[in-house]
Each structure stands twice: as structure tokens, then as C-alpha cells.
Amino acid sequence: MNPGELQAPDIEWAALSPSLIVFGAAIIGVLIEAFAPRRSRYPAEVFVGIAGLAGAFAAVVALAAGGHATTEAQVAGMGSLAVDGPALFLQGLIVLVGLVSVFLFAERRLEPALHGQAVDSFAAQPAAVPGGKAEAAAERAGHTTTEIFPLLLFAIGGMLLFPMANDLLVLFIALEVLSLPLYLLCALARRKRLLSQEAALKYFLLGAFASAFLLFGIAMLYGYAGTVSYAGIADVVSGEPAAVDAGLASTMGNDALLLIGGAMVTMGLLFKVGAVPFHMWTPDVYQGAPTPVTGFMAAATKVAAFGALLRLLYVVLPGLRWDWEPVLWGVAIASMVAGAVVAITQTDVKRLLAYSSIAHAGFILSGVVAVSEDGVSSVLFYLSAYSFVTLGAFAVVTLVRDGDGEATHLSKWAGLGRRSPLLAAVFALFLLAFAGIPLTSGFAGKFAVFRAAADAGAMGLVIVGVLASAIAAFFYVRVIVLMFFSEPKADGPSVVIPSPLTMSVVGLAAAVTVVLGIAPQFFLDLASDAGVFVR
């Protein structure tokens, strides 16, 4: 080959089709924003979003049916992407969560009609100053921010790449592709816009800070191994590099580079997961962001980030297991205990759910620490149970409203069970699933991760986990008691009857919660078939 001649890369387009379809749909969404008349953007965007995600889900199912999750697992895209069991399982889950989120984003019956036009929960014109003239003019003109759909699709595309990233470059790019649209989405609430903007500012600054740490860690790992590919780094970590040149010989003995790099990359991923001590952003962002965005973010980001974390720890750094295991033990215990204890004092439903998500990050981490095939599949199962419960819970939060929009203060939820028994019962179901009560998906998930941890000899972690679950159950049950056994207030919130969009989200989430709780075996088998990483 001449030195100037470039070789065309060899890309397995079919194996990468899920993320390509989603990115394609996102780009079509941007084109719609640019060229379609304002009136037709909303239906077109919703159609493109649903069609794209449904297509991506079909592609995931086709790949899994073709054996790509098990026997045909492969490394694609010149070694930079892995198409294997965990990747396909998590991609399917993210696409489903994303599809359901499109429904939540598209809901237009919750807000009272403005100037005769139905509006969604996103600002008419986000650039306008809250309460100013420009905002009023935008509302009068009937503007709506349909850009949320392409932003959502780009975030989903990044999340699809995240768990299949098989080198550090793709890991970083996928992280940014999923984060940047989320920062913007957080800022777009229609009501309580100052809170929403503040949430976006905090999320952005802390998220960018964390990704700078991740990037510096990547630089250290590259310096240690002389390559960014996961397989190459893993070979150097285990002391068997393919070829040693002078540069590699001088760095591969330097454990400081490896340890600092591994720690910083792990830290960046733990930030996305929302584990203690990298959780500071979670409550504020969850509270301030528009509730449909919070639901999507809480469910899908966690799924994607745990996928990337699992692959990093199991494929790149298994040789460092004795170094990272105690650290993750500590992180898991701190997350479970801090999340459960601090949640007790919360008075806002969205903040309460945020702290509960921190505790759940700890529970999932105890499956990660198991370092076994069971560990991987239990994490996969827990994520699928948790993401639908979360999405359902936040969907219910969008429905309880008073004059100022969503009534998120807990005191306003008193007696909700008397006014709208059905809604309160569904919310109680989600809370029981969070608490891990038998016959809900939360129990099956917790049982799976704790069993994996116990099999791996992490009994201490299991004991702390069970105690933290007991503490957490206290405040979940407290909310249920508040809803069903206290008198409704005269000026309490009312429950809005939504369009079939939100109803289907709540119904699907409740159905998944019950089915995964009563008959988890099929899904446990699916997760355990998908529990092996390709190398």
C-alpha cells in the first residue's frame, strides 16, 4: 500500500442499524424543523419519532433473532463498536423507553388550552425571558417547541451507542451526544421556567465537569496502553500486549497511569449513573426539568450509563478487579444508604423520586460488583424493571395538577386516593415496585442483583442493601398512607384526564411492573442469555 493511499473502512451496516435508524430519524426531524410549515411540524415530528424508534426496535429484534446476541456476537466498525448480548438487550430497552417517552413529550391535553390552542409542557419560545413580552407574544402566536423531538432522538441515538462503545473514543463521543440534547431539554419547561433553567445550568456545568474528568482519564489510559481500543487496553492490563515497541515498553509498567485513568473514567460514568458521591446534580435536575424529560432521563440515562460502566469494568479492567471492587463496594453502600435516608426528609415528589433513583443506583451497583455472568444479567433485568417503573411514576406526576401546573409538593397529594382512586392505586403500585415488594417487578429485580452479589461472596453488601430497602420502604409506604388515609384538602390538586398517549404510558408501565413481578422467568432467561460480553 502506498503511504498516501487511504483504505476504506469496513463497516457492518446491518449490525449497527438500530442506532443508524435513530440518527436518521433525528436528522429528518431537524429537516422538518427547517422546512415544514409551523402547523404541520408537530404531527410530522411525532410520526417520525414513533416510526424511527419502532424501526430501530424492529432492527434490534431482528439482530437478536439472528443470533447477534449470543453465537454471532461480533465487534463491528473496525473494532470500535461491540454488537453482543448486553448491547442489544440494553438497546432494545432504551428504544422502548424512548418510544414511550415520545408519547409523554407529545401529550397536549394536560395544560389548559392557550388562546384556543392545545399546548404541551414545553416552553412556547425557550429563548424568551420568563414572564416577558416576547413570551406572551410567542404564546399568542401559538408557537410550540417541536425541536424537542429531534433533541430526544439525538439523545436516544447517543444512548444506543453508549453501551456498545468498544473503544474510548466512541465512549466519549457517545457520552456527549447523549448529554448535550439532555442539557437543552432540561431548560424547556413551560411552567416554573426559572427552576427549569437553573436545573439546565447545574446539569450542564456539572455534566461538563464530569466529562472533562472522563476525558482526562481516557488520556491516561491511552498513555498507559498506547491504544484506545478496549481489547488492546485489556491485553496490556493483563500483561500480554500484541506487540511491544519502545513507547509502550516505557509506559506499560506505569501503574499510576492505569489506576488514575481507570478511576477517572469510572468516575465520569458513575456521575451519569447518579451514584454517591457523584449524585449532587440528581435532585435539582430531576426537580427542575420538565417532568416528561425527567422521566425519560431517569430511565434511559441510567440504562445507557450502566451498560457502558459494565463493559468498561468487565472488558477493559477485569485485570484491575481487586482495585476497583472495594471502591465500588463503598460507592454502592453509600448510594443505597444516603439515597434511602435523605429521601425520608423530602417534601417534593420529584425530589423524592430523585433520591430514590440514587438508592436504586446503589442496588444496581451491587449486581455490578458481583463480577459474574449472573451479575451482568441481573443488572440487565433490574434496569428493565426499574426503567419502566420510573417512567410510569413520572408520568403519573404529570397528571396531578393545580393552578400553577404540576402539584409536586407532597402535602398536596394528601387524600388523592379518595378523589381519584385509580390513579392513586397505580402510583401506589409503582411505589411498591420501587420498594421491592413481592409480586412487583422491583422484587424480582432486587432478588436477582442481591442473589448475584451473595453468590459472589458480597454478603456485607447484601445485608446493607436489604436494610436500605427497609428504610426506603418506610417513605414509599408513607406516601401511600398519605394518599389513601388522610383527608383531601379543599384547595387540593385535581387529576387531569390525559389523552390516550399518557394513558398508554401509565398502562404499559403498570403492565410491565406486574408482569415482571408475577412471571419474571421469561425475561430473566432473556437477560441471562444476553449476559456475555464479546471481546
Added chain:
Amino acid sequence: MSPENYLYLAALLFTLGACGVLLRRNAIVVFMSIELMLNAANLALVAFSRMHGNLDGQIMAFFVMVVAAAEVVVGLAIIVMVYRARHSASVDDASLMKL
């Protein structure tokens, strides 16, 4: 000059940036400090690339520049929006959600 010195410089710049994020109060300055951290990582990548004699690190640095540019677009949009609503870009003023 040996490439190791560039690594020390990169570590120093990264630390300065991290201190800036933690100590400064203006959102724009915090954001500039984050950019400094990203560029410190770039310097480390390029120095390592030279040590190993392959181009992975330099290619990575190009990608980081593109990502940093995208981050500026999103970040400045958010900071300007917050400034217009509050007439302040101080991160201490953004405390509506404190308990």
C-alpha cells in the same frame, strides 16, 4: 525536550481548571475552566501520541475539539438564557431549589 514535560504541564493545567470550576462563581468563568480541563486532556493525548508513535491520540484530540465546540454552543445558550432571566450569571444565585 522530552514529551514527559508536556504531561506535567497537562496535569497542571487540568488541576488549574478543576480549581477554577470549584472556586470561581461566574458561570462563564466556570465554563472557561472546564474548557481548560478539556484542552489539558488534549495536550496529554497529543504528548502520549508522540511517545507511542501512533496517531490515535491526535485523532482523539481533533474529536475533542469538535465536541468542545458543540459544548460551547449548548453551554453558552443555557448561560445566556439564565443571564437574561436573572441579570446575573453567578452560580451562587442559582439556588431556587435549595432546601
